[in-house]
Amino acid sequence: MFRINKLTDYAVVLLVDMARTQRVRAAHDIAAETGVPVPTVAKVMKALVRGGLVRSTRGASGGYVLARPADRIVMADMIEALEGPIAMTACVDHADDGCEREGFCPMAGHWNRVNHAVRRALVGITLADVAGSCHPPVWANRASQGSGTSTGPRDSGGAVYLASE
Amino acid sequence: MFRINKLTDYAVVLLVDMARTQRVRAAHDIAAETGVPVPTVAKVMKALVRGGLVRSTRGASGGYVLARPADRIVMADMIEALEGPIAMTACVDHADDGCEREGFCPMAGHWNRVNHAVRRALVGITLADVAGSCHPPVWANRASQGSGTSTGPRDSGGAVYLASE
DNA sequence: TAGAAATGGGACTGATTTGGTCCCGATTTG
């Protein structure tokens, strides 16, 4: 564990793509360019819109654009959009109203410390960082051939671009 | 996601307990004191031994002890013992020999940056920190009531101390 | 030496989560 979801992985890839071509593009277009299956792109985009990272336009000639400049979108945003708040244990999810075992839970307060440290790290890297330092989209052609579900051994269950298989 | 496993959660609870009473204790003993089911304690302990955090003694009057002082066991150790290397995407697992897509992977290098930052945060908190700043084992009595030996109130969902769905 | 008490290493199963696809209503363009 301690891995991000495959969908989150896709999200990053998609966002990088959008950061390059700054204009409204339909889901199927982005899908074609990145090699991610269309339905999956749609699913990821929904989450990104809900998370406020991407703006959508409906209707014919609609599509998606980044909601703000790439240097103002950070890793934490992307992960939170897809996976909810960054919280390493369940009890932190509703930390505000206080876990009922608070009084005697030996970990009280410590997970939060960890969470915040992790989050801080994740806020330090922007989409611009990721998209910028990078080769032209060579990977587009390569991707279109195999978007399959590589079901390998435990640690190879990765996404299209990042994992091996 | 971005959560640690329940088993890792247990591991921390168990380690805290061991940090308090620094002596060899059998799994069933630790189980009784923490309220974690015996088989689960056994499973977690196996991982902790493999990870080098805990030393085991076999045979009659055997059991487990911390392998080193509590202030030299850090969060990262605990998590890695239970969940393998801290790597947010699959490709980082074998990052050393280089992902074959390295040349064109848009994320090349960036996940590692994230991983290292996260790991750094996790190295900053020791077991002593967690075990020290904490109430006496009040939770022991609470635990002993509901947890016979192997069949406790398991349906309550979540780890005994930390979670709660 | 024999027996009891522990750990070690898996196998196994049910429950949960994740990944991926699809459908249909709402919205906009032309």
Added chain:
DNA sequence: CAAATCGGGACCAAATCAGTCCCATTTCTA
């Protein structure tokens, strides 16, 4: 009005996780 597009779920298969159990091995003790 028709075509194109997003929005929100429903749905299912596959993978993973949690929890239990079994048996071999090791060691202490009587």
